[in-house]
Amino acid sequence: MTLLALGINHRTASVAVREQVAFTPAQLDHALAELRAMPQISEAAVLSTCNRTELYCVTDAAGEQVVLDWLSRFHQLKVEELTRCAYHYLDNEAVRHLMRVAVGLDSMVLGEPQILGQLKEAYQQAREAQGLGSELERLFQHTFAVAKQVRTETGIGKNPVSVAYAAVSMASRIFDDFGRSRALLIGAGETIELVARHLHEAGVHKLTVANRTRERAEKISAPLGGKAITLPEIPAALEEADIVISSTAAPLPILGKGMVERALKKRRHRPVFMVDIAVPRDIEPEVGELADVFLYTVDDLEEVIQENRRHRQVAADQAESLIEHGVSGWQHERRIRHGGELIRGYRRHGEALRDTARDQALERLARGEDPTKVVERLAHQLANRLMHQPTQTLRDAASQEDHALLEAAPRLLMPPKPAFEKPPAPTANRQKDDTPA
The missing domain is CATH 3.40.50.720 (NAD(P)-binding Rossmann-like Domain)
Known part of the structure; x- marks a missing residue:
């Protein structure tokens, strides 16, 4: 699944377009329900302010166009008109964009604090509407932590320029x-x-x-x-x-x-x-x-706001650095989560094979079959079933010259070699041969 951020803001769309795409509070619950009902979308949150309307979704590969089409239908706009002023970010770029929005680096007023409160409201509304799953839940929590760090460690919130x-x-x-x-x-x-x-x-x-x-x-x-x-x-x-x-x-x-x-x-x-x-x-x-x-x-306030931007530019540069650390932290956590999901899936697969082999062995024992043969058959079947899929995958990798998979296979499938090997014990003949005459 892909993390998608799609929207418009004060830099890409005029106020006339933004007011057509804005969601009223009464519309948000219905909008979130529609998004979640779409088969391509598993999680969704909507941020709608006077300067931006943004959708954060966990989607499949075709999610970007699906979300854009839905947004145009919901607000009765031509999709071509919306496409001209919309932007989208995927995965790590979506994470970076959300963090920049949260600390006010993407706002008309650099570093303005109101957007973080608005983002928290959007998160809470999506949560109450059951639009959040594990991916967006963790993303928003991580983003709020980074925003707090930026506010604490930089001067981004000083010199009121809202x-x-x-x-x-x-x-x-x-x-x-x-x-x-x-x-x-x-x-x-x-x-x-x-x-x-x-x-x-x-x-x-x-x-x-x-x-x-x-x-x-x-x-x-x-x-x-x-x-x-x-x-x-x-x-x-x-x-x-x-x-x-x-x-x-x-x-x-x-x-x-x-x-x-x-x-x-x-x-x-x-x-x-x-x-x-x-x-x-x-x-x-x-x-x-x-x-x-x-x-x-x-x-029209843009000119006034520009005069005050320089007061926060140094702090903004510091904030960008903290955000990069935040994105790296998110990537690391996501890789760990993905690895954990793979491990849990692999263990479930192995346990299912184990349970099936065990039940079959118990049935044979109940019928009075020779316990030794039952155990030998159990060991043979379990080993074959565990090795079948990896063996087939390795054959396919070899035929397709998938060198990356073939090089990684020994680390995954073979036990590590000991740090040193104990020399073999000398035999009686060797002792005799080594004895001086």
Whole structure:
């Protein structure tokens, strides 16, 4: 079986494509069930964030095309369109890619920490959906251990340069007196929580957090002295907001052009800075056409993020080295596991032959046959049965000139030679011949 990592991310696909390929939380269980039901796939996990959608599967040799076809059908996209922006990695390269994703080396924001939490959520969801077997279970656990080592031994997590930080950094450049700005945050996930914290630390204390449930919004806004509202209250809050940052898992836009136009009239056309971090988008693209709105998406944050990448580049180089050690460790463990499986299979085969020969011998003894002959027959049959398959394989290897197998055969089939051989005992005649006259 082959380990496969297949997906798209912010470097290979536009936000318009990414939002079509993204999985909503409600879709994930169904998607995992469909993947696991396919005969070519024995294990599966799905990672879906605003910047990437990736599938990790244990498949047969044809798995790559099967998974790509399934992904296009699930999201009703032409497979040719998906192929243009998809990437795939196999076995060790898949392991290396997953580890790089886990520590933030493949993120838009180098070293951003949120992706590890998102990966752990993807692992847990796949586990609950019974999508994980021994291969992916061990891979994820090994990856989490490597990610912890990278975070502990390098400075990859220092100097906050997350998407949330980049959004706040960009907003601070728009307003002369940033601390007097009013901010409306839509959503109550980890990204919005980080945005709220960064805004508060930057001096913006007039915060409003809007969410489907007020209780969750209050958990973010209350510690920062902010206000919590529900989604239906957004139109009124828009009239006061200088900064709007949105990141939800809603399948349809929350802010439409008409809603924003009405708010701008109430604001007497004071400008509004908006950042839509969500995929699918929370803010209709047409909102960006309004004269007094500065609308940015996650793709627009790339320039800000690039400025901060250099602060983590040294740590990233150290992380790459640790990941290589992690991949080597994974390879070593996998070889040991594979060897163990071979040994267990070989022992089961030998024990089955033994049990069959024993039962046949016991039947003969029960019929009163001569015990000596029964034992001789048992030894003869058992030896023949144990040697039959290796003998046939060696004949085939010789006829096909499979030199590698023929050279390895003595180590597998022949007992090792002793370190030294005891010289033969002298015979009586030899003693007589050696006696001086």
